Amino acid sequence: MKRVGVVLLGLSVGCASLDADRRVERGPALRTETREHTLGERVTFASVETSWPQLTLRFSTADICRTEQHTQYTETVVTQRRTTPAAAAVSTGGILTAVGGFLVIGRSLFSDKPNRDTLDEDGHYGASSRKVATGWGVGVLIVGVPALVTGIIQLATAKEERETRPADELTALREVPCQPAPAEGQVTLSGPLGPVVEPRATQQGQVTFSAHELQGREWTAVQLDAAPVLLMGEGQTRLELFRACLPWLTSTPDAQRLVEEARLVPERLRSLRQLIRGCSAIPGAPTGPWLQAMDAALETPSPGAGPTPQAPSPASPPPP
Amino acid sequence: MRLAQVFWPLLCLTACSGPPAPDVAVCQDVITRLCASLSCPGVVETLSVGPADCAGTLRERTGCGTEAFAFVEPSRDRFLDCREPLLRQGTALNQLPACSDVQRALSDCPDMTTFFQGATP
Structure with a gap:
């Protein structure tokens, strides 16, 4: 036990x-x-x-x-x-332990006479007050002592x-x-x-x-x-520039076609001029003839004809 | 674990009991319960007692009035078995049995009924 x-x-x-x-x-x-x-x-x-x-x-x-x-x-x-639950555990466990301990230790204070007001199925009288107090005391101790010990351990740690x-x-x-x-x-x-x-x-x-x-x-x-x-x-940039300039710099500008381009879609010719000018970043690139031809075409006075966007681009590079 | 800790005292309280009561106490306990149930149908006729001095009559018939009484026929164990229906409402002396429980106790235990009628079973 x-x-x-x-x-x-x-x-x-x-x-x-x-x-x-x-x-x-x-x-x-x-x-x-x-x-x-x-x-x-x-x-x-x-x-x-x-x-x-x-x-x-x-x-x-x-x-x-x-x-x-x-x-x-x-x-x-x-x-x-x-430490929050420790105080509650110590408090509850302490009270229960005290009550249980009192009931167990002080059980002799209770009467040992059986309860003659009740007679169970087996023909036994009811438990005495001392037995009841002892039972409750042990039960309360079983609950109270672990709570008290747990609380003390928590407080200690x-x-x-x-x-x-x-x-x-x-x-x-x-x-x-x-x-x-x-x-x-x-x-x-x-x-x-x-x-x-x-x-x-x-x-x-x-x-x-x-x-x-x-x-x-x-x-x-x-x-x-x-x-x-x-x-x-900058290898990628140089490679892209060389590839973009290749069609133009390997051909010669056609002045007549550039003039026609300037007359029909001058914006496209200006964009092309920007590209050719960018090709100057390639050392030795022959951009001079192209830039001169395009500048001349753009400076040629327009007869006042309206643009026809569907017209073929005369400034397109020649096929290889 | 916690549940067992909480209910353990209650289990102890219900399981713990005092010393065995003498035969006379057991017999008089049943007499008390039967005499308190005389208003139940068929009880007066079965036991052949009147309400005036029911307990005294049954004690006299059975011999339960003397401290030296001891069960012979029926035996104590048989008597306790027959007494069980009378405890359905509780084991305290002031808790009276229901009429159905009284009728069942008398009908299921003819030897106990005969015992209270004052005749040898």
Whole structure:
């Protein structure tokens, strides 16, 4: 019986929850540290150089170097155990324990005579007042003692624990190509329908195309050994400009057609002039004749005829 | 767990009981309950007693008036079994049985009825 009581008390106290709140407070930064390492994943790059009438692509492979900036600081882990239910548990458990204890210890104060006003089915008199008091006392103790013990434990553990430890945080990350090396292979200029020129082998990591062999061909991507190539810096812009200027700079301006264009749709001619002027960014680009011809056409006085947008564009570049 | 802790005292209170009552107390308990139910149909005719001195008559017939009384026929256990319907309303002496319970006790236990009629079963 004694062992059963101990087990019941242990189970009651063991099942009581002791909740805890945990938070982390960040302390001041101690120092910053920069760590560099390579990812070991080599990527193919290409730089673009234009010098009319040539387009030169230089290929190289490079690893990815990652630079991480770490800040080291101290952080404090604060653990606070909840104390709100402890006082109520101690109060309730204390009262119940006191009442139960009084009933059990002071049971001799109650009469031991059976209750002769009742006779049960088995022919027994009713329990004596002492027996009733003892029963209630034990019952109340069973409820009160675990509550009291739980409350005391909660009060004893209701404190704040602080643990300070070093911490590390990644504050900046930068990945750049590094350790470049020339790349050799077969270069392909591809369009929507496939390669537009025969694959050409690089020599010392570079390959050059002339404007005339690219004239009239629609190409959108550069590949080295059938793998896509990442264009470095302004390479994409230079490539786009060379491709856009190619139809115009490989032909000669027709003064008569430009005059007609200026008379019918002068806005379109002005837009075209802006494009040709942008082609001047290509070193050696022969934009002079075009600009002069268009300026002359735009300065030619108009006879006053209304525009006819449906008219064919006389300023269109000639077919290849 | 909590539920058992709360109801344990109640279980104890209902299960705990005092010492066994003597046969005379058991017999007089039944006499008290039967005599308090004389207004129920058929009880007066079955027991052949009047309302004037019901308890005295039954004590005299059965011998329950003396402290030395002890059950022979019917036995104490049989008598307790027959008494059970009379306790449906409660075991306290001031809780009277329902008429249906009294009629059932008398009809289900002819030996007890014979005992109170003063004849040997």
